[in-house]
Amino acid sequence: MSCSAQHLFTFGHFQIFTSVRRKILYYCSQYPHNITAMTTMQQGKILIIDDDADVLRAARLLLKRHFEQVDFERNPQKIPYLISNFDYDVILLDMNFTRDLSSGKEGFEWLDRILDIKPQSTVVLFTAYGDVEMAVRAIKAGAADFVLKPWENDKLVATIQSAYQKHVAATAKPGTTHAGTGGNLLIGKSPAMQEVFETVSRVAGTDANILILGENGTGKDMLARHIHQQSHRKDKPFVSVDLGAISESLFESELFGHVKGAFTDARDDRKGRFEEASGGTIFLDEIGNITTPFQAKLLTVLQNRNVTKVGSNKQINIDVRLICATNKNLPQMATQQQFRQDLLFRINTIEIHLPPLRERTDDIVPLAEHFLNIYRDKYKRPVNSLSDALITQLQKYEWPGNIRELQHALERAVILSQGKTLQPKDVFTKNNQANDQAADTGYNLEDMERNIITQAMKKCSGNITEAARELGLSRAALYRRLEKYNI
DSSP: OHHHHHHHHHHHHHHHHHHHHHHHHHHHHHHHSSSSGTSOOOOOOEEOOOOHHHHHHHHHHHHHHTTSSEEEEEGGGHHHHHHHSSOEEEEEEEOOOOSSSSSSHHHHHHHHHHHOOOTOOEEEEEESSSHHHHHHHHTTTSEEEEEEEOOOOOHHHHHHHHHHHHHHHHTTTTTSSOTTSSSSSOOSHHHHHHHHHHHHHHHHSSOOOOOEOOOOOOOOOHHHHHHHHHHHTTOEEEEEEEGSOOGGGGGHHHHEEEESSSTTTOOEEOOHHHHHHTSSEEETTGGGSSSSSHHHHHHHHHHHEEEOBBTTTOOEEHHHHEEEHHHHHHHHHHHHTTTOOOHHHOOOEEEEEEOOOOGGGGGGGHHHHHHHHHHHHHHHHOOOOOOOOHHHHHHHSOTTHHHHHHHHHHHHHHHHOOEEEEEEHHHHHOOOOTHHTTTTOOOOOOHHHHHHHHHHHHHTTTHHHHHHHHHOOOHHHHHHHHHHHHO
16 A cells, blocks of 8 residues: 555544544533443433532533433522422432531431422432531431532442432332332231222222222322222323322422413423323322312312313313322311312212221231341341241230331331341330430430320321321421331
């Protein structure tokens, strides 16, 4: 090959290389992923909240290679709007903003606010001024994890990916397992549960509206998911809405959607829960908690089978299977004009009463063994059985918190266990964390709080909303305390 031919050959390859390079750069500019993203579908919506622009830029550049969507916000005051109007899988939240530099107090305040607005949120806290004590406090406060700045890239990605997986499990989308349960909790050989199963088998394949009644912690949400999974809509969306956690100002926007400019900060059109559930099932939990005006709006939607977004006059047709749940006595409320009689007729074509755990003692041990197996594998503990003495006590205890209380009692016992067999002392134990501090006064503040909450729950017959109002707490804050004290 001559010199000139060699030059021409090299120049031609240079042109090809340049063309390919331009295409790669164009691709990368259009899709914020790394080269692996060309062959791997990325998932997960991440929100980063930090008032440091450099931190936001670095975290976003790193995480957008691994997740489908990464949004960021410098102003923490916008958190309520973002949480209420967008669904994020993981929220990466800084702990120090304008008030101070190192205490982390603002971070804990915003964490509590996020969990009040949307209890199922998965939040990872990060700060440059943390220690082990703060990390433990963050987990106890409801954070999924804790990351120190400056972070190690691999560790930050692994932490967010782990949090994302936990969130996917916790939200229990169709075809996945429920958080902390390892699957369906509809375990039961008791006559009461067999009756429930028989009713479900007859109605699941229809589109009849179903009203599930039962105390808190009995698994009403799991029963709703089970019904959906047994229906012809099982491959379509299952959308769960906790009506007791939605403020009145957001009720219509949350359920029916809104259009851009409908109100302050409505920057984009947004589908409501009914539109998201179209073709599938919508589960309205705590339906007894909505006010009369919103009962009327909900009735109109159910009658007309269409919704109108806030700020729009256009009607959108919907096709949903309706399942509702409550722990309230709706007929009594209707008699007292606290709940619309016509709405009650609309939602309870079929009523299913889910019995409390104390009325299905035959199911207590199978459920306990179910939780034991789940948490033994999750926490890599050697424990593998329940002692005879523990089984006797499990069956004698009345479980005022129902399945939820049993689940958390077994989780704690497995974590703290050192042997291969759980004993009564492992499950039935008081929270003694404050004993040392309370020794001088004779008072245990956590025991006092536990007793007050227990009394409020009994006074309100297990109604979370009424008990929260009695205690001056939000529903989400009360839920966290119920879990903390295994009530």
